[in-house]
Amino acid sequence: MSHPAITLPRLIAHRGLSARAPENTLSAVRAAHAADCHWVELDVQLLGDGTPVIWHDATVKRCSDGRARLKDLDLPRARRLDVGGWFGDEFRGERIATLSEMLGLIDALGLGLNLELKVNRGRSAAALVEEAIPAALDRLSSERLIVSSFNAEALSCARDLAPAARLALGALFEGIPDDWRQRCEALEIYSVHADWKRLSRRGALAVSEAGYPLLCYTANDPAAFAHQWDWGVSSVISDDPSCFEGHLP
Numbered sequence: 001m002s003h004p005a006i007t008l009p010r011l012i013a014h015r016g017l018s019a020r021a022p023e024n025t026l027s028a029v030r031a032a033h034a035a036d037c038h039w040v041e042l043d044v045q046l047l048g049d050g051t052p053v054i055w056h057d058a059t060v061k062r063c064s065d066g067r068a069r070l071k072d073l074d075l076p077r078a079r080r081l082d083v084g085g086w087f088g089d090e091f092r093g094e095r096i097a098t099l100s101e102m103l104g105l106i107d108a109l110g111l112g113l114n115l116e117l118k119v120n121r122g123r124s125a126a127a128l129v130e131e132a133i134p135a136a137l138d139r140l141s142s143e144r145l146i147v148s149s150f151n152a153e154a155l156s157c158a159r160d161l162a163p164a165a166r167l168a169l170g171a172l173f174e175g176i177p178d179d180w181r182q183r184c185e186a187l188e189i190y191s192v193h194a195d196w197k198r199l200s201r202r203g204a205l206a207v208s209e210a211g212y213p214l215l216c217y218t219a220n221d222p223a224a225f226a227h228q229w230d231w232g233v234s235s236v237i238s239d240d241p242s243c244f245e246g247h248l249p
């Protein structure tokens with residue numbers, strides 16, 4: 001099966017450079033670029049009015065000055081939120097980023113993007129895919145894009161929308177399940193993304209020896225991670241990739 005010719009970096013900045021700037025914001029992506037990270041991981045989901053925005057949680061409580069559920073917000077209301085002040089005064093006034101704005105920035109900075117389709121409880125996977133995937137493919141070349149999800153329906157809808165040669169899909173798992181390979185083959189998956197704390201040597205080697213890039217999230221402790229590089233790990237998704245400097249194989 002053919003996939004886009006992606007050159008994966010060793011390190012990917014999780015939710016942008018989320019150790020240094022408010023996660024999933026334009027500032028976090030600019031910070032990643034300034035820190036010489038070439039790829040970022042970001043979460044996308046839909047507001048209540050169907051606008052795709054870069055956001056992780058089902059509510060805005062943790063990362064803004066508001067309290068609403070994302071599905072109850074339209075874009076004008078979401079734009080009134082301050083999504084930077086919770087992280088630090090220098091980020092006060094930061095606004096939630098639409099997917100469209102974020103894709104423009106990623107493209108302008110020449111970054112690669114691991115876009116995670118975040119299907120929170122009660123939300124439609126198909127609607128998210130229909131909004132997010134065409135926009136991402138329009139803006140970024142296939143060599144700079146991996147779309148991942150924990151949600152099998154989202155991956156399936158994404159695969160229906162674009163062939164494997166055009167769109168690299170990443171299967172997100174916590175622990176790697178016994179039937180990982182059947183699932184990946186059925187969806188013509190490009191890469192496997194696993195929680196590094198739940199990764200076994202056997203599971204990792206099965207994935208890497210089958211030829212799938214293996215990406216591990218969210219590792220911020222290079223000493224604890226060190227032995228896992230030998231298991232065929234392609235990339236680490238980290239809140240602070242700079243902590244891995246001097247610790248790469």
Ligand code: G3P
Binds near residue numbers: 041116
């Ligand atoms: O894509 C890797 C990682 O972001 C998955 O977990 O909850 O941080 O989106 P989460």
Ligand code: MG
Binds near residue numbers: 041116
């Ligand atoms: Mg994520």
